[in-house]
Each structure stands twice: as structure tokens, then as C-alpha cells.
Amino acid sequence: MSEESYRKSYESIVEKVWGIYAEAHPPVQPVRNPEAAHRVLKEKYKLLVDVNLIILVYAAFLDGRPVLFEGPPGTGKTEIGEALLTLWSGREAFVLPCSENYDEYRVIGDFHPLKAYKYGFNEKSFLPKPLLAAMIMDTGVLIDEIRRSNEEFQNLLLDIIDKRRIIVPELRMTFRASGVGFQFIFTSNPEDLAQSELSDAFLRRVVRIKFSYPDPERELEILRLRLSHLDVKVPEEIMSLSVEVVSRLRKEDLLYKPGVSDTVRWMEVSSRIASLKGKTRVDVSDVLEAAKAVLVKRVEDEESVLDIVESMIR
Amino acid sequence: MPVSSQSDITRRLVSIANRLRERGVKVGTMEIETALRLYKAAILLSGYNYYPLSRIIDAVFVKRDYEKAILDDVLRSTVGESVERGEEAPSKKKGKAEKKQEKSRAMGGSSLRSRRCLEMLKRYLETENQGYLDMIRDELRIDTRSEVKEYRVGGEIALEKLIARFALNPRDYSALARIALMEGETAILAMRHLSSKRKRRVAEQIASMLAKLSGGRRLRVKGGKWEKTYQRERIDIRRTLILKSRGKIGEVAYRRRRKTANIVLIIDRSDSMRKHADKIVEIASAYLNKASHLVLFSDEVKVTSISSWKSRLYLLDQILDLSFHGYTNITMALRQARRLAKPGSTLVLISDLQQTIKDHSPLKLIEDLGKGGYRIIIYTTKEASRVLGTTLRGDITTISFG
Ligand SMILES: Nc1ncnc2c1ncn2[C@@H]1O[C@H](COP(=O)(O)OP(=O)(O)OP(=O)(O)O)[C@@H](O)[C@H]1O
Ligand SMILES: [Mg+2]
Numbered sequence: 001m002s003e004e005s006y007r008k009s010y011e012s013i014v015e016k017v018w019g020i021y022a023e024a025h026p027p028v029q030p031v032r033n034p035e036a037a038h039r040v041l042k043e044k045y046k047l048l049v050d051v052n053l054i055i056l057v058y059a060a061f062l063d064g065r066p067v068l069f070e071g072p073p074g075t076g077k078t079e080i081g082e083a084l085l086t087l088w089s090g091r092e093a094f095v096l097p098c099s100e101n102y103d104e105y106r107v108i109g110d111f112h113p114l115k116a117y118k119y120g121f122n123e124k125s126f127l128p129k130p131l132l133a134a135m136i137m138d139t140g141v142l143i144d145e146i147r148r149s150n151e152e153f154q155n156l157l158l159d160i161i162d163k164r165r166i167i168v169p170e171l172r173m174t175f176r177a178s179g180v181g182f183q184f185i186f187t188s189n190p191e192d193l194a195q196s197e198l199s200d201a202f203l204r205r206v207v208r209i210k211f212s213y214p215d216p217e218r219e220l221e222i223l224r225l226r227l228s229h230l231d232v233k234v235p236e237e238i239m240s241l242s243v244e245v246v247s248r249l250r251k252e253d254l255l256y257k258p259g260v261s262d263t264v265r266w267m268e269v270s271s272r273i274a275s276l277k278g279k280t281r282v283d284v285s286d287v288l289e290a291a292k293a294v295l296v297k298r299v300e301d302e303e304s305v306l307d308i309v310e311s312m313i314r
Numbered sequence: 315m316p317v318s319s320q321s322d323i324t325r326r327l328v329s330i331a332n333r334l335r336e337r338g339v340k341v342g343t344m345e346i347e348t349a350l351r352l353y354k355a356a357i358l359l360s361g362y363n364y365y366p367l368s369r370i371i372d373a374v375f376v377k378r379d380y381e382k383a384i385l386d387d388v389l390r391s392t393v394g395e396s397v398e399r400g401e402e403a404p405s406k407k408k409g410k411a412e413k414k415q416e417k418s419r420a421m422g423g424s425s426l427r428s429r430r431c432l433e434m435l436k437r438y439l440e441t442e443n444q445g446y447l448d449m450i451r452d453e454l455r456i457d458t459r460s461e462v463k464e465y466r467v468g469g470e471i472a473l474e475k476l477i478a479r480f481a482l483n484p485r486d487y488s489a490l491a492r493i494a495l496m497e498g499e500t501a502i503l504a505m506r507h508l509s510s511k512r513k514r515r516v517a518e519q520i521a522s523m524l525a526k527l528s529g530g531r532r533l534r535v536k537g538g539k540w541e542k543t544y545q546r547e548r549i550d551i552r553r554t555l556i557l558k559s560r561g562k563i564g565e566v567a568y569r570r571r572r573k574t575a576n577i578v579l580i581i582d583r584s585d586s587m588r589k590h591a592d593k594i595v596e597i598a599s600a601y602l603n604k605a606s607h608l609v610l611f612s613d614e615v616k617v618t619s620i621s622s623w624k625s626r627l628y629l630l631d632q633i634l635d636l637s638f639h640g641y642t643n644i645t646m647a648l649r650q651a652r653r654l655a656k657p658g659s660t661l662v663l664i665s666d667l668q669q670t671i672k673d674h675s676p677l678k679l680i681e682d683l684g685k686g687g688y689r690i691i692i693y694t695t696k697e698a699s700r701v702l703g704t705t706l707r708g709d710i711t712t713i714s715f716g
Contacts, residue, residue, distance in 0.1 A: 032445075032452045034359050055365060056373055059355035062445045065348065180445040190379060203377035204342065207352065210372070210382075 009123040010173060014136055016126070021133045030090030034058055037087050045083045047076060048222050053209060057084050057185070060207040066161050066184035068146070068203075071211025073189055074259015078144055081185040085140025089181030093140040094130045098149040104156060107131040109168055121170040132166055138181035146186040147195035154202050157184070162205075213250055219243045219260060226264045232275040234267050234282045242266060242287065245312050249295070252304060256297040266294040284313055323367065324350060328595060330371060331634075333388045339381050343634050349374040358433055359449075361426075427453065431477045435493070450481040472496075576606035576655040580647050581633070582665035584612040588638035590695075593715040594664055597693050598633045601662055607654045608632065611647035612640030613671055617654065644669050644676035648683065657687030667698040677702075684708025 031037045034054040041047045041054075060067045069077040078095075085093035096107065107129050115125035134141045146154065160166055161184055164177040186206065188198065214222065223239045246258045246266075258266075267282075269290040274282045291309045296302045327349050331341040349370050356365035368389065376382050431450050438446035454474060473496060479489040579601050581594060608618040608629050620629055644665055651661050661683065669676050684690050690710045692702065699714035 030448070030452070032449050033361075035361065036452070052360075052366065052369060055356050055359045056352070056369060058359050059352045062355045062359075062443060063348070063351050065352075180443065180448065200340070200377065204345065207348075207373045208376065 006173070009171070010175075012123045013126060013128060013171075013173075013175075016123075017128045017133045017136045020128065021130075021137060025092040025094065025133075025137060025139055027091050028086055031087040032058065037084070040087060041080070041083055042225065045079070046225050047080055047083055048218065048225060049076075049080055049084075054084065056207065056209060058088065061088055061180065061183045064161075064164070064180075064183075066158075066186060066206045068206040068208045069185060069187045069211055070190055070208060072191055072213065072257065072259060074261035075211040075213060076260060077187040077189075077211050078142065081142045081144075081187055085142055085183060085185055088183060089138060089140045091137060091139040091181065093142055094134045095142045095144060096130055097144045098146055098153075100148060100150060102149050102153045105129075107153075108166055111170065123171065126168075126171060131160065132168075132175060135160075135164075135166055135175055135177050135182050138177065138179040140181060140183045140185070143184060143186045145188065145195070147188045147190075147192070147198060151196075151199060151202075154199070158202065158205055213247070214260060216240075216243045216247055219247075219263060222260055223263060223267060227267055227271070230268070230271045232271045232280060232282060234271055238270075238282055238284070238287055239267065241313060245291075245309055246295075248308060248312065249305060252308065254298075254301045254304065256301060258295055262294060266290055269294050288313055320350070320354075323353060325596075326367070327371070328592075330385075330388060331375065334375060334381075334385065337384050337388065339375070339377075339384055341375050343631050345374050346634075355437075358430070358437065361430060428473050428477075431474060431481075432493075435477055435480070447481045447484060450477060454478045454481070576659040577601060577604045578607045578609060578651045578655050578659065578661050579605040580609040580611065580651050580661060580663045580665070581636070582612070582642060582644065582647075582663075583610050583636050583638050584640050584642040584668075584670070585638055586642065586666055586668055586670075590666070590715065591636065591638070593693070594636065595633060597662075597664055597715070602629065602633075605629075605662075607651070609647050609651055609654070610636070611643065611650075612638075613643050614640070615643075615647050615650050617650060619654075641670040642668055643671040643673055645673040645679050646671075648676060648679050652683060652688075655688075658689075660689040660691065662691045662693070664693045666695050667692075667702070680710065681708060684710045 031040050034051055037054050037058075038049060038051045041049050057067050067081075069081055071077055082093050082095055096102075108131050109129050110127045111121055111125045112127055119125050128136075131141065133139075143149075143157065164182065166175045167173070168175070189195075213219070220239055220243050223234075223243070227234050227239070242263055246263050250257045266287070267290075270282045270286040273289055274286040277286070279286070288309065291313075292306065295309065296305050324346075327346050331346055334341050352374065353365065353367060353370045356370065357363055359365075371389075372382070372385065376385050431453055434446045434450050434453070437443070438450075454477070473493065476489045476493045476496075480486050480493065483489075579598060581598060587594065606620055608620065610616045610618075610632070618629060618632065642665070644663075644667065648661070648663070655661070663680075667676065680690060680692070685708045688709070690708070692699070692710065692712045693715055694702065694712060696714045699712045702710075702712045
């Protein structure tokens with residue numbers, strides 16, 4: 001390939017990427033000062049995030065290291081990760097929910113079979129996928145539930161992150177990251193036994209940040225933040241009661257333990273029910289009704305969950 | 315670094331890593347380096363010159379949940395040297411950070427912010443990592459909105475303006491040069507940055523001139539004609555410039571191929587060195603970026619050549635994973651080192667100098683090497699260095715440890 005034609009096809013791929021992905025990943029005001037980020041997360045994203053956590057994530061980004069968020073379900077890993085990547089790179093982050101059969105064709109680029117037949121394997125038949133797009137657009141990537149992917153895929157990711165470049169052999173082309181916006185956050189729930197373990201090699205390369213359930217005060221603060229927009233208000237006593245209930249449930253031997261997201265959702269549904277009944281404030285009966293819908297995720301847990309909820313709310 | 319010096323932090327990291335290793339938690343050198351870099355960045359980002367080291371350790375050293383319990387135990391049992399100096403109880407941490415925050419407010423905020431920008435600028439000059447420039451921009455944008463402006467005294471405004479100018483345009487060398495004039499420590503970095511950029515530009519000019527002149531060919535010195543060359547010859551820009559300045563415009567000087575002087579790191583890993591393990595790691599790490607070969611010896615000698623950065627990591631791994639056993643044959647190791655590096659090179663020997671195998675006297679060989687043009691640096695015990703100081707001649711430096 002001559003230099004000229006290489007440049008041309010390179011540019012046509014870059015153009016293609018922007019054409020496909022720019023709309024879904026619009027620019028936002030980047031915020032790289034951790035305290036400012038803390039404020040923006042709270043006000044714009046309604047996420048309560050410890051400044052020290054933001055600092056650690058940003059420090060890892062400065063060092064070009066991927067970050068792993070580990071913790072139980074519903075502790076905000078996905079949402080916080082996405083928001084931090086977005087604020088750091090100044091563009092709406094890419095989110096890849098992992099699946100068992102991910103490979104380079106699904107995340108880097110594939111070829112349109114008919115076009116490939118017609119034009120061959122070149123830029124005309126090439127379909128850029130999110131990882132390549134993120135690199136070209138200098139944007140962050142959230143790899144959600146990394147443990148669902150296979151080890152080969154994980155190694156592919158590490159290689160790309162390490163070298164900050166992607167090679168597409170069929171095109172005989174190498175793409176390189178142009179800025180510091182191209183960063184990674186992985187999420188994982190180590191308590192989920194159904195998923196495979198991460199390898200030592202993988203864990204050695206990431207900066208691991210542990211998520212856990214917040215203490216009651218903080219959870220209450222999150223509830224206030226999250227529920228402020230509701231028309232039918234949840235009274236303060238009910239909020240604290242719900243926090244007490246979930247923290248008790250988390251101590252029980254259950255298959256599914258409620259996360260913060262469940263507390264939030266529980267209160268939201270309660271408010272919805274109250275609103276349907278034409279009330280202006282949520283009361284205990286709404287909360288009990290909502291508990292059945294929200295807090296019971298596994299049939300095996302149903303009895304114990306409802307027992308606890310009913311004994312505590314009355 | 316304010317809370318404690320960098321070497322202090324390194325020492326604490328290494329010591330915790332060692333204790334974790336003893337308990338079966340694998341902590342490699344890469345992790346120690348990462349932790350150190352993250353700590354530096356975190357301190358910078360925090361704005362109060364403070365970040366809990368334990369959090370970094372947690373994020374970098376701990377890989378699985380069960381290891382966390384081991385770490386907690388190790389941190390608890392770290393008698394007399396708490397991880398966070400003066401930060402015993404976690405509950406106190408907040409108080410301290412808050413106090414710092416208050417203090418910074420009392421200072422009017424502006425001066426601290428300038429310092430921060432300057433720190434980021436320094437990091438940028440060290441690493442050329444674009445991210446630091448972005449952070450400066452962020453920082454100063456926030457600044458222009460807030461009320462801090464009014465508080466500022468002359469010097470600070472000027473400095474921040476200059477930093478902003480540079481952050482907006484990293485080619486603004488005149489801004490950088492002026493920052494350099496105003497600031498002590500940054501100055502050195504800035505000048506280095508400036509001169510290397512300038513040099514690069516001059517070099518590019520010369521190279522393009524030469525390319526034009528030669529049409530891709532090399533000038534044969536005799537007869538002054540251009541001829542084709544297949545070997546890649548490297549042009550010696552300095553000497554070409556000198557020729558130019560003497561009016562020999564068309565003449566080009568080429569670099570003579572020369573084996574460059576090396577540093578060989580020679581480490582004694584015999585049984586008797588076990589008690590100096592900490593020292594070895596400390597000393598060896600200091601030479602790691604410069605060394606070309608690593609010679610580990612006891613009664614046998616193992617040589618590792620270092621070529622790329624990756625193998626440097628491997629090398630550090632080797633040093634950190636040193637096991638100590640066997641008798642000592644210093645002479646054999648030194649003979650091996652002589653084969654690896656030519657005179658003019660530096661040999662760094664870390665040993666207690668207790669030869670336990672019969673061979674020629676190591677001291678005699680050290681002296682011979684010293685006379686033969688090698689620079690020799692010996693790290694050894696107090697007792698041995700006292701003896702050496704009076705007996706050895708030549709370019710030999712002894713430094714005692716332990
Ligand atoms: N720190 C927080 N601030 C605000 N909301 C939070 C926080 N933590 C959790 N939440 C609630 O949880 C939701 C986000 O949960 P998210 O799906 O990101 O959690 P997750 O840890 O990724 O869980 P999973 O493992 O199920 O994917 C938010 O919509 C919000 O309701
Ligand atoms: Mg999630």
C-alpha cells in the first residue's frame with residue numbers, strides 16, 4: 001500500500017467512526033479536577049462519590065492504567081464508572097456489557113460480508129466497532145461485568161490498553177490513541193460465583209477499587225439526592241426505615257442481597273403506588289406493597305425477605 | 315513531596331510488599347512502581363498535598379478479597395511505623411485533611427493553586443503527559459470564575475498567567491523560559507525541556523539540509539564526491555556544525571561507531587548477604603535505569619543483559635526475588651564483569667567482600683580493574699569499607715551500608 005492510499009483509507013475509517021458514533025457519544029464539558037467532579041457527579045448525575053475515589057481513578061488515568069470496580073450489585077459501579085469516564089474524557093463514554101463470546105470482531109471491527117465479497121477486505125467493507133471507535137474518538141470505555149468475558153478477550157483488552165494501539169490485520173493498519181481520554185474502567189462482582197475468576201495477570205495490571213454498601217447515613221443521603229424529583233414525596237422517617245430494612249437484609253443469608261439501587265427503586269415504586277392511589281405522601285402501606293415487587297428477586301428468598309420487612313415496618 | 319519524602323514512601327511500600335510476600339501475597343516490582351506513581355499523582359490531584367497511602371496500597375497490592383485481610387493484618391502489625399505518618403486512626407484522617415483545607419483557604423487559595431499548577435507543569439515536563447496540561451487548564455479555568463483573583467499579589471498573577479499561556483500552547487517557549495526564570499526547581503526541568511526541543515529543531519534543520527545536499531548518499535571524505543552508501547550512517551550533528559562554522563559548508567561528519575561505556579551491576583547473593591537484603595534492593599534500584607548488565611553471584615555466576623525497558627522490569631523482579639544461598643566467589647564475578655564491559659565502564663559491586671572460595675584475591679583484581687580504566691563503586695559493610703579505604707588505589711569508591 002502506498003503512503004498516499006494508506007492515508008486515504010485510514011481517514012475514511014476515521015470518518016466512518018465519527019459518522020456512526022458521534023451522535024451517540026456527544027462531547028460534554030470535561031472535568032478533571034476531582035473536587036469539581038465530585039460536585040458535578042452530585043448535581044448533574046445524582047451520584048454521591050467519595051472524592052478520594054475520584055482522585056484514585058484520575059491518578060490511574062494519568063498513569064494510563066485501567067481501573068477495576070469490584071463490589072456487590074447495586075452499589076453504583078456501572079453508573080459511577082460511566083460518569084467518571086465521561087467527565088474525564090469530555091465525551092459520553094462507551095459502555096460494553098460483557099458477554100461470553102466477545103472477540104475482536106465484535107469490539108474492534110468486522111467486515112460486511114457482501115461488501116467484503118464485492119470489494120475485498122478493505123476500508124469499504126470494514127465496520128468499526130466500539131473499542132476502535134473509542135480510541136479514535138479519544139473517549140473512555142466501561143467494560144461492564146468483565147468476568148462474563150473469556151480470558152482471551154481480557155488479554156486482548158490488556159494488550160490494547162498497554163500499548164494504546166489497535167492493529168487490524170486484514171486492513172494492514174495500526175490505529176493509535178491520540179490523547180489521554182481513551183481510558184478503561186472494568187466492573188466486576190466477585191461474589192457472583194456463576195462467573196469465572198479473573199486471572200492473576202489481569203488483576204496485576206489494574207488498579208482495583210473496592211465498592212461496598214454505604215453506611216446508613218450515606219445511604220440516606222443518596223436517597224434524598226435520588227428522590228428529590230418525585231412528585232409524591234417520601235417522608236424522612238420512611239426513608240430511614242427503608243435504609244434500616246435493607247441493611248438488615250444484607251446481613252441475612254440470602255441469595256440476593258439488596259443494593260443501594262434497590263433501596264432507591266423501592267422508594268421510587270412506593271411513591272408511584274402512592275401517586276396511583278391519589279395520595280400526596282408515601283405511607284407505610286405503599287412501602288409494604290412496593291417491597292414485594294422490588295425486594296424479592298429470588299423465589300427462594302421470598303419468605304424470609306417478606307418476614308423481615310413486615311416485622312420491621314408496622 | 316510534603317507528607318514524607320519519596321524515598322521514605324518507597325521504603326514503606328517495599329517493606330509492606332515484603333511482608334505481604336512473606337505471607338504468600340504476590341506483590342511484584344511493577345506494583346511497587348505503580349503504587350508510587352499513583353501516590354504521586356493522587357497527591358497532586360488532591361490539592362491538599364495529602365492522600366492516604368493505605369488506599370493506594372489497597373488498590374494496587376491487593377488482588378483478591380482474602381488478601382485484604384492479610385494486608386490489614388500486616389498494616390496493623392507494622393509496629394512503630396504507621397503507614398500514614400501521624401495518621402493512626404482512620405477516623406482522624408478527615409480531620410486532618412479538613413485542617414489542610416482550611417489552611418489553604420486561609421492562604422487565600424491562590425498561592426496554593428499556583429503551586430499546584432507549577433507541580434503539574436513539572437510533571438508535564440518530566441513525562442510529556444498531555445493529561446497534566448489538561449489539568450492545568452481545568453484548574454485555571456475554574457480559577458478565573460472564582461473570586462480568588464482579587465486576593466492575588468503581583469508575582470502570583472504573573473506566574474499563573476504564564477503557566478496558562480504555556481498550557482494553552484505548549485510551544486510557547488518564551489512563557490516556559492520566563493517561568494523557568496521565576497522558579498527554582500522547575501527551572502532546571504524547563505531548561506532541559508527547552509534545550510531538547512530547540513536541539514531537536516536545529517537537528518531537523520540540519521538533517522533536511524543534509525538530505526538535500528546528499529540526495530540520500532553519503533559524502534566520501536576522500537576526493538569529496540558523493541557516493542551511494544548501503545550502511546546507515548549516523549550523522550554527527552555537533553561535529554558537522556563545527557565544520558560548518560569553520561566554513562566547510564559542504565562537509566559532513568559521521569558518528570564513529572563506538573561501544574558505549576556501560577554500568578555493570580554485580581550483586582553478591584551468597585548466604586552471608588541475606589541480612590543486607592533491604593540495602594541491596596535500595597542500592598540496586600538506584601542503578602537499574604542505567605545498568606547494562608546484571609551479574610548475580612554466589613559460588614556461581616548468573617548474567618542478565620538488559621536491553622529494553624521490559625527486561626529492566628524483569629531485572630528488578632529478579633532483584634526483589636533474590637534468594638540468598640551458597641558460598642562466595644567475588645573474583646569469578648568480577649572476571650565475568652570485565653568480559654561484559656570495556657574499560658571506561660563502571661562496575662558497581664554490592665558485596666560484604668567475604669570471599670569463601672579459593673581463587674585469586676578479589677581485592678587484587680579490583681585494584682587491577684581500577685588501574686585498567688574501570689570506574690569501580692563498591693557498596694559493602696562498614697568493617698570491610700574501613701579496610702578497603704586504606705588499601706585500594708585507582709578510581710575506586712567505597713560506600714558502606716548496614
Ligand atoms: N453512590 C451512589 N450515589 C447515587 N446513587 C447510587 C449510588 N450507589 C448506588 N446508587 C443507586 O444505584 C444505581 C446504580 O447502580 P449500578 O447499576 O450502577 O450498580 P452496579 O454496582 O453496577 O450494580 P450491578 O452489579 O447490578 O451492575 C443508581 O441508579 C442509584 O439508584
Ligand atoms: Mg453494573
